[in-house]
Amino acid sequence: GVRCCSRCGRGRTASGLPPDGGFRGPGGLRAICSKAAAVHVDQSHRTGRVRGVPCFNCNSAIGKLGDDPDAVRRAAAYLEGSPWKPTLVAPGVYRLPS
Structure with missing residues (x-):
């Protein structure tokens, strides 16, 4: 299933997020690397706005680059x-x- 942000928990309150994530790229693959299923809700920690549902590695990479x-x-x-x-x-x- 889709996982939410453990750092701030804002992803848990994102309303209207479809059960399948709803942000996946073509064929249900993650939008950044297109290699496996999306599993993590990614949101701006500044605004709380949900940006998408990338895989763990892609979500971690953009976080390590400071968004x-x-x-x-x-x-x-x-x-x-x-x-x-x-x-x-x-x-x-x-x-x-x-």
Whole structure:
């Protein structure tokens, strides 16, 4: 079954969530990696809005990236081989590319 957020419990109060999750991608597979069934309610911890029902690994990955779309884009660029070139602004201090 679908599991809710154990950190804040907000997912437990999401009303209208269909029993099957209702957010799955084509063929009932998880929307991010498309490899297995979605099992975790994902919501914004800032607003409480339910965003979807990814698998455990995908839900954990976006959480570890701080729910930050820019961090996810940088991770995708890294995996795709795009050069990551921080700018040296002072000895030992770098600014990340924007």
